[in-house]
Amino acid sequence: MSKIKTTSTNFANKQALADECSEVYAANIIGGQWALAICSWLINGKLRFGELRKRLPNITERMLTLQLQKLEENKILKRTVYPEVPPRVEYELTPIGYELKPIIEQLENWGKKHKELVFLP
Amino acid sequence: MSKIKTTSTNFANKQALADECSEVYAANIIGGQWALAICSWLINGKLRFGELRKRLPNITERMLTLQLQKLEENKILKRTVYPEVPPRVEYELTPIGYELKPIIEQLENWGKKHKELVFLP
DNA sequence: GACATTACTTACATTTTATATAGTACCATA
DNA sequence: TATGGTACTATATAAAATGTAAGTAATGTC
Known part of the structure; x- marks a missing residue:
């Protein structure tokens, strides 16, 4: 899809880190700008392309497509095309995708707590 | 530090998403290329700048500095300079930083599981 | 035959993030 | 006076991610 340069230092560093740090590996998978938001929606059940787009008001079709493709490649979700x-086209989390649920919930709680800490006196 | 354009669509989108999605907000904070790796090391205790650099073999000093500054700004870690x-200079997680521990552990477990799923037949 | 609908593609521009390389300040020690 | 160690800073460049705008395919309905 998008062209990454497999000869770049960045690529090598990312690979090396992901190899020895499973948490970094995981973060690389769900760390896209919209990826986590998409997963959050899909945790409540399958959605069509257009439904996802409506729920992510500012996303462009291109970005939604790219993120969905990346998530599909990483086996986080399953794509079903009806002829x-x-x-x-419907998108649904795979079993390993659903296993992100507790992580997302904890991230949400931590985020809320952090917001309070930072934004309130 | 690094200059982000507060007038860009990207910036606006990030803000909007982070506002309504605390999990995305959280991911933005710990989602840098090296940020999570740094936090993983610091969970085991405070470290000096040079010690961190040794533990992240391929990081440049500039990148380490930038990531540490961002984490400090976000109150994830505390910087102590000895005259x-x-x-x-020592870096140590703050209380809210330490609260990332269960998340990092879960990310690590999920990542391992995902690796098995993807790389083994 | 023109039009509407849905889920994409494609080409290109911009913004953000990461790397490379060189330099700085401080002062104790040689 | 020169050298060494530590934690940076400055500037330039490369790469990656994201955004803009336009198009495509298929086919049932008007």
Whole structure:
């Protein structure tokens, strides 16, 4: 999809870190700008492309497509195409995708706590 | 520190998402290339600048500095300068920083599981 | 035959993030 | 006076991620 340079230092560093640090590896998978938000929505059940787009008001179709593709490649979600016109495509978390649920919940709690700490006197 | 354009669409989107999604907000804080790795090391106790650098073999001093500054700004870690020559600077997680521990552990477990799923037949 | 609908592609521009390389300040010690 | 160690800073460049705008395919309905 998007072209990454496998000869770059950045690529090498990312690989090396991900190899020895599973938490960094995990963060690389769900760390895209929209990836976590997409997963958060899908935890409540499958959604169509257009439904996701509505729930992420400012996302462009291109970005949504890219993020969904990346998540599909990483086996976080399953894409189902129905042979209809106009097309209908549904996205659903895989089992390993659903296992992100407790992590997302904890991130949410930590985030709320951090916000209070930082923004309130 | 690094200059972000507060007038960009990207910035606006990030803000909007982080505002309504605390998990995305959290991911933005610990999602830097090296940030999570730094936190992972500091969970075991305070470290000096040079010690961190040794533990992250490929990081440049500039990157380490930037990430540490960002983490300090976000109150994830505390920086202590000792008035000596040559200088000695220690970095230590704050209480809210230490609260990342269970998240990091879960991310690590999930990452390991995901690796098995993807890389083994 | 023109049009609407949905889920994408493609080409290109901009913004953000990361790396490379060189330099600085401080002062104790040689 | 020169050297060494530590934790940075400055500037330039490369790479990656994100955004903009336009198009495509398929087919049922008007």
